[in-house]
Amino acid sequence: MPERAMLIGVILLIIGLIIGVGIGYGVWGTVPAKTVTTTTTVTAAAETVTTTVTTTLPATTVTTTTTTTVTTTVPAVTPKKAVISVLAAGDPASVTRKDNVIKACKRLSLLFKILDIPITIEVDEEKSEYFRGKWPEYEKKIWAAYEAKELWDIIAVGHEWIPTLAEKGIIIPLDDYVKKYWDFAFSDIPETLWEAVKYKGHIWAIPQDTEARPVYIWIPALKALGWTEEEIKALPEKVKKGEFTLDDMLELAKKAVDMGVVKYGILHRPSPGAELWQIILAYGGRLWDPEKGKMVLVKSATLKALQWFRKAVDMGVLPSDMTTWSWRAIHTAVVSGQTMFWFGGTWHWAEWQKVPYHPELGAVPEEYLWEHFIFTLVPPGVKGGKPVTISHPFVYVITSQADDPDLAALVLAMVTQPEFDVAHAVGSAHIPVKKSSLEHPGMKQAKFLSAVAYMLDYTSFEPMHPLWGKYKDILFKAIQAVELKKMTPEEALKFIEDSIKADPELVKAVEIVE
Amino acid sequence: MRLGGSKTRLFLMTSIFLGPCILIIALFWISPVFSTVFLSFTDMSLRRPEWHFVGLRNYEYIGKHPFITKVAINTAIYVSATLAWNVLVGLFLSLLSFYVDDRSSLLFRALWLLPRASPPVVYGLLWLWVLDSSEYGLLNQLIMPITKKPIPWLVDYAMPAIIIINGFIGASFSLIVFSSALKAIPPDYIMAARVDGASELRIIKDIILPLMKWPILFVTAWQTLSLLASYEYILIVTDGGPFYDTEVWSLFAYHQAFKHLELGFGAALAMVLVIVALIIVLIQMKVFKFRRMITPVKIEHT
Numbered sequence A: 001m002p003e004r005a006m007l008i009g010v011i012l013l014i015i016g017l018i019i020g021v022g023i024g025y026g027v028w029g030t031v032p033a034k035t036v037t038t039t040t041t042v043t044a045a046a047e048t049v050t051t052t053v054t055t056t057l058p059a060t061t062v063t064t065t066t067t068t069t070v071t072t073t074v075p076a077v078t079p080k081k082a083v084i085s086v087l088a089a090g091d092p093a094s095v096t097r098k099d100n101v102i103k104a105c106k107r108l109s110l111l112f113k114i115l116d117i118p119i120t121i122e123v124d125e126e127k128s129e130y131f132r133g134k135w136p137e138y139e140k141k142i143w144a145a146y147e148a149k150e151l152w153d154i155i156a157v158g159h160e161w162i163p164t165l166a167e168k169g170i171i172i173p174l175d176d177y178v179k180k181y182w183d184f185a186f187s188d189i190p191e192t193l194w195e196a197v198k199y200k201g202h203i204w205a206i207p208q209d210t211e212a213r214p215v216y217i218w219i220p221a222l223k224a225l226g227w228t229e230e231e232i233k234a235l236p237e238k239v240k241k242g243e244f245t246l247d248d249m250l251e252l253a254k255k256a257v258d259m260g261v262v263k264y265g266i267l268h269r270p271s272p273g274a275e276l277w278q279i280i281l282a283y284g285g286r287l288w289d290p291e292k293g294k295m296v297l298v299k300s301a302t303l304k305a306l307q308w309f310r311k312a313v314d315m316g317v318l319p320s321d322m323t324t325w326s327w328r329a330i331h332t333a334v335v336s337g338q339t340m341f342w343f344g345g346t347w348h349w350a351e352w353q354k355v356p357y358h359p360e361l362g363a364v365p366e367e368y369l370w371e372h373f374i375f376t377l378v379p380p381g382v383k384g385g386k387p388v389t390i391s392h393p394f395v396y397v398i399t400s401q402a403d404d405p406d407l408a409a410l411v412l413a414m415v416t417q418p419e420f421d422v423a424h425a426v427g428s429a430h431i432p433v434k435k436s437s438l439e440h441p442g443m444k445q446a447k448f449l450s451a452v453a454y455m456l457d458y459t460s461f462e463p464m465h466p467l468w469g470k471y472k473d474i475l476f477k478a479i480q481a482v483e484l485k486k487m488t489p490e491e492a493l494k495f496i497e498d499s500i501k502a503d504p505e506l507v508k509a510v511e512i513v514e
Numbered sequence B: 001m002r003l004g005g006s007k008t009r010l011f012l013m014t015s016i017f018l019g020p021c022i023l024i025i026a027l028f029w030i031s032p033v034f035s036t037v038f039l040s041f042t043d044m045s046l047r048r049p050e051w052h053f054v055g056l057r058n059y060e061y062i063g064k065h066p067f068i069t070k071v072a073i074n075t076a077i078y079v080s081a082t083l084a085w086n087v088l089v090g091l092f093l094s095l096l097s098f099y100v101d102d103r104s105s106l107l108f109r110a111l112w113l114l115p116r117a118s119p120p121v122v123y124g125l126l127w128l129w130v131l132d133s134s135e136y137g138l139l140n141q142l143i144m145p146i147t148k149k150p151i152p153w154l155v156d157y158a159m160p161a162i163i164i165i166n167g168f169i170g171a172s173f174s175l176i177v178f179s180s181a182l183k184a185i186p187p188d189y190i191m192a193a194r195v196d197g198a199s200e201l202r203i204i205k206d207i208i209l210p211l212m213k214w215p216i217l218f219v220t221a222w223q224t225l226s227l228l229a230s231y232e233y234i235l236i237v238t239d240g241g242p243f244y245d246t247e248v249w250s251l252f253a254y255h256q257a258f259k260h261l262e263l264g265f266g267a268a269l270a271m272v273l274v275i276v277a278l279i280i281v282l283i284q285m286k287v288f289k290f291r292r293m294i295t296p297v298k299i300e301h302t
Helices: A002-030 A096-114 A135-147 A159-168 A175-180 A182-186 A191-195 A219-224 A229-240 A246-258 A274-282 A299-314 A327-335 A346-354 A366-372 A405-415 A418-428 A441-445 A447-458 A468-483 A489-502 B002-040 B057-064 B068-098 B102-117 B120-130 B138-147 B158-184 B187-195 B200-211 B213-229 B232-237 B249-259 B263-287
Strands: A047-058 A063-074 A080-084 A086-089 A119-123 A129-131 A154-158 A206-209 A215-218 A264-267 A294-298 A339-343 A373-376 A389-391 A394-398 A459-461 A510-513
Touching: A080 A405, A086 A096, A086 A135, A096 A119, A096 A129, A096 A154, A096 A405, A096 A418, A119 A405, A129 A135, A135 A154, A135 A159, A135 B249, A154 A159, A154 A405, A159 A394, A175 A182, A175 A405, A182 A405, A206 A418, A215 A219, A219 A229, A219 A366, A219 A373, A229 A373, A246 A264, A246 A299, A246 A339, A264 A327, A274 A299, A274 A339, A274 A389, A274 A468, A294 A299, A294 A489, A299 A468, A299 A489, A327 A339, A327 A346, A346 A366, A346 A418, A346 A447, A366 A373, A389 A447, A394 A405, A418 A441, A441 A447, A447 A459, A468 A489, A489 A510, B002 B263, B057 B068, B057 B263, B068 B102, B068 B158, B068 B200, B068 B213, B068 B249, B102 B158, B120 B138, B120 B158, B120 B232, B158 B213, B158 B232, B187 B200, B200 B213, B213 B249, B213 B263, B232 B249, B249 B263
Parallel strands: A080 A119, A086 A129, A086 A154, A264 A339, A294 A510, A389 A459
Antiparallel strands: A047 A063, A154 A394, A206 A394, A215 A339, A215 A373
16 A cells, blocks of 8 residues: 555656646746847947037946046947956945946947947846855856856956966956056056055056955943043044054953943954954064065964954953854844944945844944944054054956957946946945045045045055965964864964964965064 | 677677776776876966976875864764764664554655755755854754853864764665665564564564674665765865864865865875775775675575
């Protein structure tokens, strides 16, 4: 009997599968192919054109109207057609890294049409992608596409990837293009950002955005501890002057936890990232020697940073298992006021407004953030020291497999125009790359960005070295071991040193100084 | 002439029938072994355009790595504990299903097969939710009335957690093998023992278990090898952490090759694992008398 029942079951399952496949085919078969934006191709003609283009760009949070007057002599151009694809990645609020490129392509197409230039730009929207996942996965995706000769024309990456991508031949140098479009697009990008895209004497990328990593402080907790409005407002200045240190931060956090004002004193990111290395810099350390092109381990500063992490855990202000938390749990704790301090980034300001992290309010309005948070630089390790932050400029690169690098460069010149720069900055709470963007009408809404812009004066960058990923993994593991009390700070420092020395490549790439 | 013709025909027939199979084995089983051996002597990395032969440098680095001993110990604990769980739980469950009626036993076995039938990512994510450190984790919700505060399971009990998670998958495999072996035991033996007044425990000890010797040995040998090479559930649940606590050898090799993109070093680690696995196989073949194990079914001959 059971055998018979089983047999009937199997037959029914097979019939079900066949019907399922049939339905699947039916449904998929009716889905129309994705649309691809196409502009019209017009015949070439040598003539002088003077035209005024007025367009309205619907950006994520700003709507800007730009009037451009173009007067140019159009040479007889061979008709051509190019397909541009773009790959970008980042937090949920930074999707404009991809969308801006697509809009810039459409804008160029429109201009070509008006100017009777016979160039057609198609955006391969099927291939273009905004990746949401872990950075090593993103990296692997690029390597795999390169090997398969399926690279996108334009890719947005962190600036520290440039040496690896350049050495591997995945990207092309952009010196000539930067020179060509200097006045049109690039002249007001600050020199520090150009430094972040130079490698072996060449410019390999166009800066896309930058940011700072402030410490967010929960205002209601300060008030509960008896701080006045004036004292709260004066805190960022005290940090700037070096009057408020990392140890003061621990004391304040402990007081708040002991009084039951907050559940946690301090929270930090759970994965390797610049927010953690800032503590090493705050104790006078450095990670990168641009002169020698080598990464650096300053033992004394790293030890002090590790000791600070341990002290925070011992005082009960930093959860020992911080490095195992999920991002969602962290953001929920931060926006709902469960922590006094949060080592965050400027982009979190936008993320909290877009992603429903608050248990009751969901995505919180900007007024809520202004009422509840004050932000400062990362305080120095010692009184009178210099506060710090680390910036991580995102950049656009053109790949060596791009169909038409000239056109891709023109697209990048277009996407660097203030309206795109501002749309991304405001929508994602990153700092615009162009000085002129700060005067753009769209920036008037961005009170937060204006408030954090001063932090760039205190910023530095992560090392631009192909092995930085490996080195930072070791640093992260050491911090994790100290917080989990699996190692003392001294043992963790030895672990970092031993790991560097044991690795045949890192040993050559990292300079160890006392 | 005739003999020659028949030889040719035999060769042709053999080639036709075995050729595709040999080709597939050569392509997908043998060639990866050779390429792994080759890679392990190079500094090949996805991050560099060129690569060089570096001799034994990768193997030296394995010896020098500050946490290689920890990784080796983790692997030994993980493999032996999960293996013990797989075999013992599998045996217990199959005996349990042996004593219930056919329909219930079928349902029971089907339920235990669910973890194996679920996609690893779904299964891993379910466990992540069960063992979540916050007060929202399923296990914490259940025990919070007693403990008053959540327990960070994947920090404090990371290794036991991955042993249990993998154990459930392995136990279902053992359950299937043992159940079919139990079915093959002639019922006369058990009936005769019952008529003679033997207790059920005595029947299990003196009749069932001796007749199950070969399937138990097979499961042990097979599971040892698959556990040595398995890492996917650990990758999903703890990713080897916290701080190397659940970093087993195969996951360490994966991290080197696919996280740090150091293919040469990753291949060297994989080669060490292959050699260790080969040694274990040879030992098991000796100890378990494998040759006898693969001869036709014993039960009918006893």
